[in-house]
Amino acid sequence: MVAQELESQQQQQQPPKKGSASLHSHEGPGLNILVGKAREVIQQAIVDPVTYLANWGRLYSLWPVHLETACCSIEWGAVSGPRFDAERYGILEAFGSLRQCDLVVVHGTVTRKMAPRLRFIYDQMPEPKWVIAMGACSISGGVYFDSYNVLPGVDQVIPVDVYVPGCPPRPEELIDAFILLQDKIRNSNIKKTS
Amino acid sequence: MSSGSSPELPKAEKGIIDAIGKLGEKAKLIYAKPNRIKFSVQRDDLVEVARFIRDELHFDHATNVTGTDFPKDGQLEITYHLGSHDGGEELRRIILAISCRIPSNDPKLPTLVNEYPSVLYHERETAEMIGCVFEGHPNLGRLLLPEDWTDIPPMLKAFRLPGRLEGE
Amino acid sequence: MSLPTQSSGLFTEQVSEDKLVVSIGPQHPGAGHFRFTIRVEGDTITECIPDPGYVHRGGEKQTEYRTYIQSIPMIERSSLLDVTNITLPYCMAAEELMGIQVPPRAQYLRMIMSENQRIISHLYWLGIQGIFLGHSTMFMWPLGDRDIFIDLGQMIGGARITYSYCVPGGVRNDMPPNFKDRAMKVFEYFESRLKDYERIFFRSPLFEKRTRGVGVLSRSDAISLGVAGQVLRASGVKSDTRIDEPYCFYKDISFEVPVYDDGDTWARCMVHLEEMRQSMSIIRQCLEKMPQGQIKVKLSPQQRAQAGEAYCRTEAARGAMAFHIISDGSTKPYRTKWSVPSFRNLIALPKLLVGSHVADMPAIYWSLDYWPVEADR
Ligand code: SF4
Numbered sequence: 001m002v003a004q005e006l007e008s009q010q011q012q013q014q015p016p017k018k019g020s021a022s023l024h025s026h027e028g029p030g031l032n033i034l035v036g037k038a039r040e041v042i043q044q045a046i047v048d049p050v051t052y053l054a055n056w057g058r059l060y061s062l063w064p065v066h067l068e069t070a071c072c073s074i075e076w077g078a079v080s081g082p083r084f085d086a087e088r089y090g091i092l093e094a095f096g097s098l099r100q101c102d103l104v105v106v107h108g109t110v111t112r113k114m115a116p117r118l119r120f121i122y123d124q125m126p127e128p129k130w131v132i133a134m135g136a137c138s139i140s141g142g143v144y145f146d147s148y149n150v151l152p153g154v155d156q157v158i159p160v161d162v163y164v165p166g167c168p169p170r171p172e173e174l175i176d177a178f179i180l181l182q183d184k185i186r187n188s189n190i191k192k193t194s
Numbered sequence: 195m196s197s198g199s200s201p202e203l204p205k206a207e208k209g210i211i212d213a214i215g216k217l218g219e220k221a222k223l224i225y226a227k228p229n230r231i232k233f234s235v236q237r238d239d240l241v242e243v244a245r246f247i248r249d250e251l252h253f254d255h256a257t258n259v260t261g262t263d264f265p266k267d268g269q270l271e272i273t274y275h276l277g278s279h280d281g282g283e284e285l286r287r288i289i290l291a292i293s294c295r296i297p298s299n300d301p302k303l304p305t306l307v308n309e310y311p312s313v314l315y316h317e318r319e320t321a322e323m324i325g326c327v328f329e330g331h332p333n334l335g336r337l338l339l340p341e342d343w344t345d346i347p348p349m350l351k352a353f354r355l356p357g358r359l360e361g362e
Numbered sequence: 363m364s365l366p367t368q369s370s371g372l373f374t375e376q377v378s379e380d381k382l383v384v385s386i387g388p389q390h391p392g393a394g395h396f397r398f399t400i401r402v403e404g405d406t407i408t409e410c411i412p413d414p415g416y417v418h419r420g421g422e423k424q425t426e427y428r429t430y431i432q433s434i435p436m437i438e439r440s441s442l443l444d445v446t447n448i449t450l451p452y453c454m455a456a457e458e459l460m461g462i463q464v465p466p467r468a469q470y471l472r473m474i475m476s477e478n479q480r481i482i483s484h485l486y487w488l489g490i491q492g493i494f495l496g497h498s499t500m501f502m503w504p505l506g507d508r509d510i511f512i513d514l515g516q517m518i519g520g521a522r523i524t525y526s527y528c529v530p531g532g533v534r535n536d537m538p539p540n541f542k543d544r545a546m547k548v549f550e551y552f553e554s555r556l557k558d559y560e561r562i563f564f565r566s567p568l569f570e571k572r573t574r575g576v577g578v579l580s581r582s583d584a585i586s587l588g589v590a591g592q593v594l595r596a597s598g599v600k601s602d603t604r605i606d607e608p609y610c611f612y613k614d615i616s617f618e619v620p621v622y623d624d625g626d627t628w629a630r631c632m633v634h635l636e637e638m639r640q641s642m643s644i645i646r647q648c649l650e651k652m653p654q655g656q657i658k659v660k661l662s663p664q665q666r667a668q669a670g671e672a673y674c675r676t677e678a679a680r681g682a683m684a685f686h687i688i689s690d691g692s693t694k695p696y697r698t699k700w701s702v703p704s705f706r707n708l709i710a711l712p713k714l715l716v717g718s719h720v721a722d723m724p725a726i727y728w729s730l731d732y733w734p735v736e737a738d739r
Binding site for chain 3: 262
């Protein structure tokens, strides 16, 4: 298959991975990070086990609403596709009801016609819920900063947790945003969010 | 893709100009270049000319309707771009434009929906963007703008974009 | 900017016992950024009212405030699936007004990029059509293969999808020397993939059952409604701007325009499939014939255009795309009007949906390849 061949070509340029053995070759920083993470997790799990468990449950089952507001949705399609595959991080588009969703990814421009609908959808979702503003348009209006029909930023309508700049952001950036959001959830206090 | 009106127009274009010439005063030639011809008509003659173009010249669909504001002349210009699928090899490459100038203070013109069903949404869009009224159009409700749009139509030159200064 | 009140657009309607009004969108699995209301009687759709405008961003007005070259990134965003094909007619119209001849090498590069873009766009379409027909393999495969073509475009354009590749006077980047080898490899791979697609999807009984005879648009309707692109060609009209009015060097290239007489959803899907093959063959021929030379004419960013009008059209992935530019002789256009194929195809949606079953709605809707961002501009 040429697809795999092409990908493997790209991988060859990077240092080869050797599974667990690579831990030894990068012993210094790799181990430090591992120890730091483990301490964080253990500390949280001991201090407040309920919060830890609830957050852990939410972390890897973020279900985004299927609401496409503009052209950034193409990159969202690529993220759900096989090469980038957001499902690895537990992000799986819920083709069902809004009541099952806990994540809104705003795909770009929000026009004045779309804004009330966006708010309406957000209001219908149960707590806890998070919002990712994807693309320059949903942050500040982007190339449409002077348009008569575009909101200068989606944070006028709904509260935003993570901003992803780019026009459109590359899929990797969006995945990075998911990881940031998961970090945020991991460290959040459930008494406040619910 | 040559610019300007060249002296040797292809035969098909010449034929169209001659045929429309039969209408006399009703249609005035604005420009003719290879593949593109534009005529201007008065609004009272619009339907008649459109019918003639459809029946005699075999231009069977509209590809575009443009509404332009000319505040200096106090006029709006509505341009229909017509194309042909069934008119034969020669006609397929030609886009025939008919334009109609109407005064800004009385922005009314007859609709071409009955002659060209394809202008249905194009006219509706033009009506809301430029504020003209197509008389006889089945539905001139909001199409692209938000339902609660209260400002003047956005494609008028008097409408300035927010945050853009005069002459910027 | 104040927000519209919440009650503004969410209408409800009194529903009698056997009739139902169903509002679809703008949030539903499938078509985002678009809403339509259907009236159903039993299982049959009796009326369909499309309600576009959720992505109307006023690009036409914005071009009046930007110089010719400044508008390009913004125009391109209107059809992110199809970026080269939407900027190309704009550049052609601007060039016509400025009186510029584009160097041949740039023309060939433009053709390569637009055909590549056509494949990318069709693959995205195919992925969504797959999922609309409940075939998730057909979502994963095309989207994965699409990334390979995106890589190909990235080699020339430099960005993932938004290259702003065409500019008045030529193109921005030249082709890297290894492009040809890579492209040949990709095409060889993709041609075998297309056979797989056909086997698993296009020739499968499930696909045929769900699309044959569904949403039939007759030839005379297709012409009088002024639809464009695949919808037109699937209804038996052989119309393609690339042969009707060849731009760039399409007249030196031999390719076929797939035409089907059925006019149904199946035919529209098959036209898409066939066009991907043709696009690959066009790129192959372009790479063979590619002349050496300049890739652009240097222009001032404040380049003035002559007063006048230009109406230039190309064949974009979804059909004939045209730009009407009126210039008053200054550095900015006086008025631009974009005639986009999606907006032209919108008129076919009510026509096709009325009389068909609710379950067929997704297949019909997406077979039109209606891209709301492009339609609303
Ligand atoms: S940020 Fe760019 S790609 Fe995303 S919606 Fe806005 S214009 Fe489109």
